[in-house]
Structure formats: C-alpha cells, structure tokens
Amino acid sequence: MQASSEQPLTPSRERLVALASCAVMVAVLAALSLVAIPLPISPVPMTLQTLGVFLAGGLLGPGLGVLTVAVYILVGVAGVPVFAGGEAGLGVILGPKGGYVVGFLLSVFLVGMAARAVGPKWRGGRCVMAMLVGLVAATAVVYVCGAGWLMLVAGMEVRQAIVVGVLPFAPGDVIKIAAAAALIPSVQRARALRRS
Amino acid sequence: MSGGCAESADVAAGQGADVRLRSGSLAVGQYLPGSSVLHRIDPRVKLGISVVYACLLFVVIGWWGMATMALGLVAGVAISRVPVMYLWRFLRPFVVILVITLFFQAMSLPGEVLLALGPFRFTTAGLAQGGVVVTRLLLLLLSGALLVVTTPPVAVTDAIAWYFRPLRRVGVPSGDVALVMSLALRFIPVLMTESDQLVKAQRARGIALTIRSPLRSGRALLPLVVPLFVLGFRRAEELADAMLSRCYRGTEGRTHYREMRLAPVDAVWLLTALVWFGCALVLGRGWVGW
Secondary structure: OOOOOOOOOOOOHHHHHHHHHHHHHHHHHHHHHHOEEOOOOOOOOEEOHHHHHHHHHHHHOHHHHHHHHHHHHHHHHOOOOOEHHHEOOHHHHHOOOHHHHHHHHHHHHHHHHHHHHHOOOOOOHHHHHHHHHHHHHHHHHHHHHHHHHHHHHHOOOHHHHHHHHOHHHHHHHHHHHHHHHHHHHHHHHHHHHHHO | OHHHHHHHHHHHHHHHHHHHHHOHHHOOOOOOOOOOHHHHOOHHHHHHHHHHHHHHHHHOOHHHHHHHHHHHHHHHHHHHOOOHHHHHHHHHHHHHHHHHHHHHHHHHOOOOEEEEEOOEEEEHHHHHHHHHHHHHHHHHHHHHHHHHHHOOHHHHHHHHHHHHHHHHHHOOOHHHHHHHHHHHHHHHHHHHHHHHHHHHHHHHOOOOOOOOOHHHHHHHHHHHHHHHHHHHHHHHHHHHHHHHHOOOOOOOOOOOOOOOOOOHHHHHHHHHHHHHHHHHHHHHOOOOOO
C-alpha cells in the first residue's frame, strides 16, 4: 500500500483492481446511505449506511476498508451528498452527528480484522459467532464515538446522549448486524461463482 | 503519453459531474455554479480557511467571539450571492437535534429559573450557554455548506489531495487516496442510478423490501445488496483493465487537466481571513481587558 520510490511506475493489475474496488465500495456505501427502510419497531427509519461499512470491512479487509471509509468521508466533505439522508459538507463531520461517521473508520477496521480472522471458510457456527462478535464490537465503537462526540459538541450528559444518540438506532442496528453476518458470505460466494 | 492518460482520466471525472447533475435525487445540497469572488478563490485557500474556521469555532467562547465568527460568515454568504433558501436546505435536517440540544442545555445549569414546565426548569444561564452551543453548531454547518456550494466537488477533492501530499512521508498512501477519490466521484452517480434500477427491478418481480423480522432481515436485503456488490466489483475489474490498457502509470508525477494556481487575490483573501480569525480569538478568549 505504500507509495515509495522503489515501486515500479505501472501498478500491478491486482493492485489497481483493489483500488478500483475501494472506489466502487465508496459508491456502494453512498448508495446504501440513501436507502431508507421504515421499521415497524422504531420511529427512526433505518438507513443501510452502517451495513455498507460492515460489508466494506468484511469484503475488502481492514486496510482497504479503512481507505474506503476515509475516501467516503472526504468525498462527503467535498460536497457530494453521500452521508445518510443525502447530507454533505464539513459541518456534518464536525456537527452533532459527526462522531458516528468518524467511528466508522474504527468499526470498518474491526470488521475487517474479524473477517480476516475467520478466513475464507465460512461453514460452521463458530465462524458465524466470531463474525458476530466483530460486528457487535464495531457497532459498539460507532455508538461510543457518536454519543461521545454528541456529549462534547452539544454538551449533553451521558444519559441524554444515550437517549438521543443510541436508543433510536439500536433496533435497526440489530437487524443490520444480522444482515451483515448473512450477506458477507453470500456476496463472497457470488463473486467466486463469477470468477470461475 | 502519460499526460494524455491523465487528461482522459480527469475528463472522465468531469463527465461524472454532468451525470450527477442530471440525476434528480442527487441535485439536493450541491454545488451552485456562479461567478462571485468567493467562487473564484483557489480551492486550497478556501478549504484551508474553512477547516481553520471550523476548528476555531470550538476555541472561541462567549458571545463576542461568536458574533465575530458569525459576522464574517454572513459577509461570506453575501459575497457569494448564494440564495439563503439554498443554504437552509443544509441546515434543515439538523433542526430537531439542535432543538433537543437547546432544551437539554437550558436545564443543565442552576440559577434563576426563567420558565418552569412541570419537571423542566429552564434557567437564564442555561439558556445563554445553550444559545452559544447551538450558534456554534449552526455556524459549523453553514460554513461547510458555503464551501460546498461555491466549489465543485472535483476542485475540493483536488485541494484535499494537495493537502495530503506531504503526509506521504509518514506512510499515508496519499497517491492512492487521491486516485480512489477521483474514481469514487465518477462511480457514485453510476451506482446511484444502478441501485435505483435494482430496487425497481426487484419490486417489479414482487419482492417486498420491507423488514418484518430481524431474523429474516439478511434474506430480505439479499435481492438488493448482492447484485449491487456483484455489479460494483465487475465494474472495478473493467475499470482496472481499461486503465492498464490506456497505459496508466500510477499517481507519481501525474499532470492535471485543471491546474490549481495561486493568484495575488488569493493571498489577499488569506490575509483577510487571518485578520478576521485573529479578531475572533482576541474577542472570544477575552484577551482584551474590558
């Protein structure tokens, strides 16, 4: 991943495909952030933004996953409406909801590490359990960053930040964790089928 | 040869901008073409000023500093000649959370009770502090919006890539970040259209994209997410092959279709901003004894 002077000028096909996949994942992440699904159990509609972050980590691995989320944030800062609900700009990152977006950087890394630990063999309950642990940890990190930033920026107390910034999203996130654990192997299988 | 490659890649990014403008759902909260002084400032200077401004908002405390910060931003909005209603669209999604913030802040401090509604006691001191916090957040959102409204995304990403360049020495793959950013700008409108078509296509097949039980959620999203990823990764491979067959040679020493040049005017604006930030600091931190 390092751009040093010893590296040949023309990048290898593998490397270029990896970088192009990151760009595509940024676009997929943007598309998923705009999808809003109404939930019968929560007043907040669920966006698929965190699902996209989980999938980026699970499919690209920790390094490329972090690159993907970093570029997603930068493109949003540059004014393309890629954040949840079609928001954009530097104010979104530093504003009240900014902690979640920055938390994605850590969570994509965690999911990537979990996916790497689990490896390409996906059969068996133990692998699913390991993936679930990684996903729950990633979600917890997003909550800590999001609620922590909310406390800092909006001057809320812990309990207020949890009521405003964690509880409304919890039902959707349970769904997304389950979905990510099911989807990551499906997409990998579909890609493997296409290659062969 | 490599110059030609770079040019075609940048032109491709330019076409992406066109597609984006044509797609209806993406037109919200976007760059508004114009010819004002603010539109013409070098994007690097604009980005730098915006970032410093945003950071300064957290350093400056009290009404005097906030007023200085707000005054400068209002002047900027006036110079840009962007309709106020256009900027309001950036703030609207945050109204609820700002009201909640003010509500909590107004109760947080003890003191003279201004208004008591049942268990809620709003104090004057709390309301004043909440006012500062909400003003800070509003200015933060507005300044980010002003940058985005007066600068095309490609120019901002070029500016970001320029600021990232020195970070290469500490191991940040800045060339990769720049490449992925320009490719992402090109891919976003394409995949937005494709996901829109996917939703319609799956609905036409009678698939309901609503979730009834958490246990079956993965299955419910399967017909949407799996094709989206498979399509996306196929495009990535096609793009990599296309770039290699057009002799793409990496980001090192690549030329640009649009060169960023600092004009004397930019120095004037930079100086103005510095003076303005200085004033805000002096007034905001109470460094003048009055």
